[in-house]
Amino acid sequence: MRHFLIRLSIGAAIVIAAAAQSATAWALDLSGSFVQGGLVVGKADPGSKLTLDGHMVAVAPDGSFLLGFGRNAKETAVLKVLPPDGPEMIHNLKIEKRRFKVQRIDGLPERKVTPMKAEDLARIKKENALVAEVRKRATPKTFFDTGFIWPAKGRISGVFGSQRILNGKPRNPHNGVDVAAPKGTPVVAMGDGVVALSHPDMFFNGKTVMIDHGLGLTSVYIHMNSSTVKEGDFVTKGMQIGTIGTTGRSTGPHLHWGVSWFKTPLDPALLVGPPEPEKKNTPEKK
Numbered sequence: 573m574r575h576f577l578i579r580l581s582i583g584a585a586i587v588i589a590a591a592a593q594s595a596t597a598w599a600l601d602l603s604g605s606f607v608q609g610g611l612v613v614g615k616a617d618p619g620s621k622l623t624l625d626g627h628m629v630a631v632a633p634d635g636s637f638l639l640g641f642g643r644n645a646k647e648t649a650v651l652k653v654l655p656p657d658g659p660e661m662i663h664n665l666k667i668e669k670r671r672f673k674v675q676r677i678d679g680l681p682e683r684k685v686t687p688m689k690a691e692d693l694a695r696i697k698k699e700n701a702l703v704a705e706v707r708k709r710a711t712p713k714t715f716f717d718t719g720f721i722w723p724a725k726g727r728i729s730g731v732f733g734s735q736r737i738l739n740g741k742p743r744n745p746h747n748g749v750d751v752a753a754p755k756g757t758p759v760v761a762m763g764d765g766v767v768a769l770s771h772p773d774m775f776f777n778g779k780t781v782m783i784d785h786g787l788g789l790t791s792v793y794i795h796m797n798s799s800t801v802k803e804g805d806f807v808t809k810g811m812q813i814g815t816i817g818t819t820g821r822s823t824g825p826h827l828h829w830g831v832s833w834f835k836t837p838l839d840p841a842l843l844v845g846p847p848e849p850e851k852k853n854t855p856e857k858k
Contacts, residue, residue, distance in 0.1 A: 609839030640833025726753030748830030778819025
């Protein structure tokens with residue numbers, strides 16, 4: 573009897589499936605957020621090949637892989653697994669839908685909302701290509717194994733998925749989390765990885781850093797005032813990579829923190845949970 577084991581960790585839920593084939597057993601583990609904007613970490617037998625909704629999934633030599641579900645992900649995702657010594661297995665993953673907020677932001681320079689100049693458009697195209705190139709990376713490493721933390725402390729001024737109305741004009745949904753804090757507040761790496769991009773001044777993003785966490789997972793830190801890392805640097809979780817600023821398209825000092833699985837934006841807050849409450853200064857008791 574061949575046993576196929578899949579553990580889908582959604583809270584305390586465990587799903588076990590069995591298939592009668594041979595006398596060999598193999599397992600597939602999945603844990604994470606099966607929700608729009610969520611990231612799932614998986615482990616299959618080394619040498620397995622996987623697809624998600626028909627797209628190849630990057631797999632590390634030890635069988636580790638990641639799955640990401642975008643803001644508008646459908647209610648069901650189809651995961652196909654072809655182990656090195658067995659038949660293909662098909663799993664229908666249920667993805668929870670979410671409701672997203674609408675956020676209005678006024679007072680932005682019109683040039684940063686609706687660029688018209690040829691030089692601005694050419695610059696934007698070039699910078700978008702740099703970001704897209706980073707998000708193609710499928711580094712066969714599992715730097716993300718050490719987990720994630722909030723990259724800055726401050727007030728949450730923007731959330732993932734909210735529909736943006738900029739100067740009264742509807743724009744793309746927000747693909748990250750904004751942390752508002754004074755200029756110069758430290759920004760740290762959310763997890764281990766390699767600095768894949770360090771740009772001094774992007775049209776929309778301002779001073780920008782991108783980190784490759786392996787298997788298509790990248791994080792981006794934008795609008796920064798300063799950066800302390802360069803491309804190729806290996807950074808560890810909690811290591812300072814810069815400071816909060818208000819560069820690029822911004823109305824005040826804050827960090828825009830984004831996370832993507834290849835070109836699919838994910839909700840960074842789902843990786844770390846609620847931020848720690850800010851400590852208030854209280855007089856010492858005498």
